[in-house]
Structures are given as structure tokens and as C-alpha cells.
Amino acid sequence: MSDLVRPQSGLILPPAEGTHPPLDYPDYRSTRLRAPKRPFVPIPQSLTELTAPVFGSDRVGEGDADLTQGHAAEPQGQRITVYGRVLEDGGRPVPDTLVEVWQANAGGRYRHAGDQHPAPLDPNFSGGGRCLTDAEGRFRFITIKPGAYPWGNHPNAWRPAHIHFSVFGWAFVQRLVTQMYFPDDPLFFQDPIFNSVGDPAARERMICRFDLEQTIPEWALAFEFDIVLRGREATPMEES
Amino acid sequence: MSTTPAQTVGPFYAIELPYAEGPYVVPEGTAGAVWLRGRLIDGAGDPIPDGLVESWQIDDEFRGFGRSGTDEDGRWAILTLKPSAVAGAAPHLDLAVFARGLLNHVVTRLYFGDEAEANAADPVLSGLDEAQRATLVATPAGDGYELDIHLQGPDETVFFAV
Numbered sequence: 001m002s003d004l005v006r007p008q009s010g011l012i013l014p015p016a017e018g019t020h021p022p023l024d025y026p027d028y029r030s031t032r033l034r035a036p037k038r039p040f041v042p043i044p045q046s047l048t049e050l051t052a053p054v055f056g057s058d059r060v061g062e063g064d065a066d067l068t069q070g071h072a073a074e075p076q077g078q079r080i081t082v083y084g085r086v087l088e089d090g091g092r093p094v095p096d097t098l099v100e101v102w103q104a105n106a107g108g109r110y111r112h113a114g115d116q117h118p119a120p121l122d123p124n125f126s127g128g129g130r131c132l133t134d135a136e137g138r139f140r141f142i143t144i145k146p147g148a149y150p151w152g153n154h155p156n157a158w159r160p161a162h163i164h165f166s167v168f169g170w171a172f173v174q175r176l177v178t179q180m181y182f183p184d185d186p187l188f189f190q191d192p193i194f195n196s197v198g199d200p201a202a203r204e205r206m207i208c209r210f211d212l213e214q215t216i217p218e219w220a221l222a223f224e225f226d227i228v229l230r231g232r233e234a235t236p237m238e239e240s
Numbered sequence: 241m242s243t244t245p246a247q248t249v250g251p252f253y254a255i256e257l258p259y260a261e262g263p264y265v266v267p268e269g270t271a272g273a274v275w276l277r278g279r280l281i282d283g284a285g286d287p288i289p290d291g292l293v294e295s296w297q298i299d300d301e302f303r304g305f306g307r308s309g310t311d312e313d314g315r316w317a318i319l320t321l322k323p324s325a326v327a328g329a330a331p332h333l334d335l336a337v338f339a340r341g342l343l344n345h346v347v348t349r350l351y352f353g354d355e356a357e358a359n360a361a362d363p364v365l366s367g368l369d370e371a372q373r374a375t376l377v378a379t380p381a382g383d384g385y386e387l388d389i390h391l392q393g394p395d396e397t398v399f400f401a402v
Contacts, residue, residue, distance in 0.1 A: 015243040021343040028248075030341030033283040034391045040346075040401035041372075043364050046327070048334055049402050051298055053305035059259070089243050102256035110252040114290070128256035164250060166257060172296050172334055173402055177345060179247040196343050197245040205244050228244045 010233040011045050012173045013089070021196035028192040029153050049172045055098040055132065065131035067101075067143035075125035077106025077144030079220040082180070082208065085137040086167055089231030093137030094174075099227075100130045100166040101141060108147030108161075117149050142220065148187055160187040160194060167227055174229040181207045182223065246344035251290050253338070254309060258292075262307035265295065265320035272321055275384030276306075276350060279314040280337065283392030287314025291339035293389070295350070297323040304333075319384075322352060330358035330365065332376075337389055346399040350387055351377045364400075372398045 023035035063069055068079060082101075086094040104110045104127065107119035111127050125144065133139050146161050162179040169175060181194065188194055197203045205228070214222035249257075266273050280291040290309075293316040297304035306318035323331045331352055338345045351359055359365050365373050375397040378385035389397050 019243045020246045023343055023346070025343060028341070028343065030248075031343065032341075033286075034288070034339055034341035035343075036346060036391055036396055036399055037283075038396055038398075040399050041368065042401045045402055046329065048296065048298055048326075051296075053296065053303050055303075058261070087241065089241060091241055100256050102253065104252075110255060112252040112255055114251055126255065130256065164247075164253065164256075166249075166253075172336075173347075175294075175336055175345065176244060176246055177249050177338060178244055179250075193247060193343070196247075202242070202245050205242065206247065226241075226244075228241055230243055 012050065012171050013231045013233055015089070015230050018199040019197075019202050021198070025192065025196045028196060045173060052097075052168050052170050052172050052174065054096070055168075059098060060130050060132050065129055065139070065141050067103075067125070067127065067129045067141065070126070071124040073124050075105065075122050075144050077122075077125075077147075079142070080145050081140060081142050081214065081216065081220050081222045082163065082225055083138070083140040083214065083222065084208075084225040084227060086133050086139065086169070086227045086229065087137055088169075088174070088229050092232070093133075094169055094229060095133055095135045095137050097133050097137075097168050097170065098130065098166075099133060099139045100128075101143075101163055102128045103143065103146040103163040104149055106144050106147050108149030119147070119149065145182070145221075148185075153192060157190065158187050160185040160191050165225075165227060167229065169229040171230075176227065176229055178206060178227070180225050183207055183210055248340060248343050249292060249338040249345070251340040253290075253292060258307065258309045263318050265297075265304060265306040265318060266302055268319065270321065273319050274322055275317055275319050276333075276378065276387065277315065277317045277381075277384060278378070278387040278389060280310045280316060280339070281314060281388055281390045281393070281395075285393060287312070288339055288391070289314060291316070291337065293318070294336040294338070295320065296334045296336070299323070325358055328361070328363065330355050330362035332362075335389070337391070339391070342391070346391070347402055348389065348397050348399050349376050350385075352385060353377050353379045368398060
């Protein structure tokens with residue numbers, strides 16, 4: 001097997017019941033015509049499901065993890081670093097995996113033609129970034145804290161401030177797209193996307209932790225966010 | 241330590257996820273390359289213009305990953321080489337589908353309509369009824385294959401728990 005595919009050991013375990021939101025969640029209106037209605041068909045994991053793409057410098061360049069750079073000047077907003085590790089349930093770090101992020105600017109506006117929120121665009125902020133985790137599964141982004149914004153889901157609906165995260169892991173079935181929220185956001189109670197995760201303990205795992213120790217004095221606040229992917233059976237996969 | 245919950249990709253993923261080479265698992269002009277094309281459709285039969293389709297196949301020669309956003313007509317397209325049959329399974333790719341309104345991505349497969357014999361013997365396809373199988377088998381068309389993905393409705397695609 002070439003270095004385009006990583007050797008794997010052990011099947012990937014399902015996440016604990018209640019971890020992921022149900023797809024059919026009418027409070028989030030866009031689910032109504034998009035959530036599949038039929039039960040998923042269980043199939044065994046083959047090598048295809050137990051491997052994942054390997055990304056390198058073709059996808060990640062120097063400076064791609066700093067969302068405050070690459071423009072004529074610095075963006076508006078509270079400068080922050082967001083750092084953490086990508087892990088498997090069970091604690092094993094996931095090195096060399098692609099982490100992609102995107103977010104609104106400090107005023108709660110995305111640089112996207114579909115975003116009609118009448119908050120200003122920031123000419124110095126695009127809102128996308130990416131990096132590969134290091135040998136211990138660590139990542140670190142520099143960005144600004146995104147603003148909350150209104151949306152049309154229900155009367156006076158507001159999304160809590162969040163950063164979108166996309167992570168691959170080392171197996172196709174570990175693929176995860178999630179959103180990272182900030183501590184003590186007063187908008188949590190009315191947000192159906194956040195609350196689609198029924199288990200309060202699981203919801204907590206989407207909230208980053210303020211970390212004074214990792215702040216960069218005189219420069220940036222710091223938030224820690226560990227991302228935990230589905231774990232792995234201890235038993236090696238049988239060759240077939 | 242427990243798994244981080246999934247959340248929807250939302251309507252604005254295009255800020256980061258699509259990239260120029262994303263739809264090209266292999267470069268244009270590669271001998272034997274085929275376009276996999278289709279539409280992403282919602283429960284009202286309307287195209288989904290803000291969806292994302294990713295493909296994954298194992299190959300020793302290239303990174304078998306493709307990524308295509310959907311356009312205003314819900315169309316996605318990925319250029320790749322047809323995978324070979326492995327360990328009794330008919331040739332297929334894994335697909336992951338993301339969209340606003342999908343709180344977690346869904347997983348399906350694309351099989352090839354000109355592999356009737358291999359498809360008939362495939363252990364996953366054999367476990368499905370004819371209508372279900374039809375949602376997974378792409379039709380040969382011009383320079384590749386066509387397969388629509390229906391998130392909901394009478395032709396709802398078979399999605400897998402894996």
C-alpha cells in the first residue's frame with residue numbers, strides 16, 4: 001500500500017447514543033425537506049471505510065492557519081487563537097490530518113453572496129483557514145472572534161457566535177463537520193442547531209474553553225477546543 | 241473523552257471547502273478518466289444549490305478524494321478513474337453528502353451501471369430490493385456516469401450506517 005493510504009488497525013466504533021443530532025429535527029426548518037426519512041442501512045466497514053485521504057502542501061500552505069493575514073491590513077475584531085487537538089474517542093491523537101475552518105467576521109457577516117445580513121463586510125477578512133495537525137494531533141489557528149447574526153429560522157432567531165470545523169481523521173467513517181461555540185453565549189437557549197444535540201454533556205463538547213495561560217499577552221485571547229472523532233476497536237481488523 | 245457532535249455545514253461552507261482541484265481526483269486528460277455527475281435533490285423534488293458531495297476510493301497511484309459543491313441546478317461533478325473490484329465487492333466509491341439542513345453528513349455509495357455481473361454478486365447491493373439498488377447505480381452517459389442523490393421523497397437514496 002502506498003503512502004496515499006494509511007495502514008489501519010481495528011474497526012471504528014459507533015459514537016455513543018445521543019452524540020450526534022437527529023437528522024429529522026423540525027425546529028431547524030431546513031431539515032424538513034432535506035433530512036432522509038428512511039432508516040440507514042447498516043453495512044460492515046471495509047478497507048475503504050477504514051482509510052481516509054492524506055493531504056499535504058498541495059492543500060495547506062504556510063500562513064493558511066492565520067486568518068488575520070493575507071490582506072492589506074488586519075481585520076476588525078477581537079484577535080484570538082483557537083488551539084486544540086484532534087483525538088480519537090479513547091484518547092489516541094490523530095496526527096497529520098486536515099482541519100478546515102470558516103466563520104463570519106466580527107460583525108456577524110460571511111463573505112458569501114448568499115449572506116444578506118446588513119452588517120458590513122471587512123475588506124481585511126475572508127474567513128477561511130486550514131492546517132494539518134502535528135505529530136501529537138495539535139492544531140492552532142489565529143483569527144478574530146466571529147459575531148452573532150440573525151437568520152430566518154423563526155422570529156428573531158440569532159445564531160450564537162461559532163466557527164465551522166471540518167476534520168477528516170484517518171478513516172472515512174471518522175469524517176466530522178461541526179461548529180465550535182464560545183463559553184456562556186446568551187443565545188444558546190434559542191438556537192435549534194446547537195440544541196439539536198439532545199444530550200447536555202454532548203452539547204458542552206462543542207463549546208471551547210477560555211484559557212488565560214495560552215493568551216498572548218498584549219495581543220490575543222486564547223480558546224482551547226479538542227475535537228474527538230469516533231474511536232477504534234482494540235482488536236486488529238481481519239484481512240479479507 | 242467522548243465524540244464531538246456533528247453540526248450542519250451551513251449555507252456558507254463555500255468560504256473554505258471548495259477548492260480548484262477538488263473535483264479532479266485525477267487530472268483532466270488522464271487516460272480512462274470518467275466524469276461522475278448528478279443532481280442533489282430535496283424532498284420536494286427541487287435541486288439543492290448549496291450542497292457538497294465528497295467521494296473516496298482507495299488507490300495506490302493517486303489520492304482518491306474528490307469534492308464538489310452543487311450549482312444552482314443542484315449539480316455536482318467529480319472526475320476520477322473507476323475503481324477496480326476488491327474482495328468480492330463490485331466497483332464502487334463511497335460518497336459523503338453535506339448540506340444546509342443536514343445536521344450531520346450522510347453516507348452512500350456509487351456503483352456502476354455497466355457492471356451488471358459484479359453488481360449482482362455484490363454483498364451490499366444484494367441485501368437491497370430493486371428500487372433501493374437503483375438509487376445507488378450510476379447510468380453510463382457520454383464521458384462518464386450519472387447518478388442523482390435524493391435526500392428525501394419517493395426516490396430517496398439509500399444511506400448507510402457504517
